[in-house]
Amino acid sequence: MPVVRIVGQLPEGVGDLPGLLRERGFDVETVADAENCSPVSLEISFEECSTEESLNRALALAEGNARQIARRQSGIKYYTDVKDK
Secondary structure (H helix, E strand, C coil): CCEEEEECCCCCCCCCHHHHHHHCCCEEEEECCCCCCCCCCEEEECCCCCHHHHHHHHHHHHHHHHHHHHHHHHHHHHHHHHHHC
16 A cells, blocks of 8 residues: 655645545554655645745756656657667
8 A cells, every 4th residue: 555654744734634635545643754664655734934936846856757757748759769760
């Protein structure tokens, strides 16, 4: 069964996230700090920050993902070009 780790305290307004995950077949563990923990299928961390900081983090993640996708696409194109020759 996949395991989800929730790190930190759940903020108000999240609802019963652990219960929802359990309903969907996950084992859920909640820890204050994930250091020295075993690997899990999914780890969710909550941190309080300002709206501006959360938007900046989201933008940085999106830019990083876009670079990964571009590298993968260029790799696929290269593979296709080599295969066609």
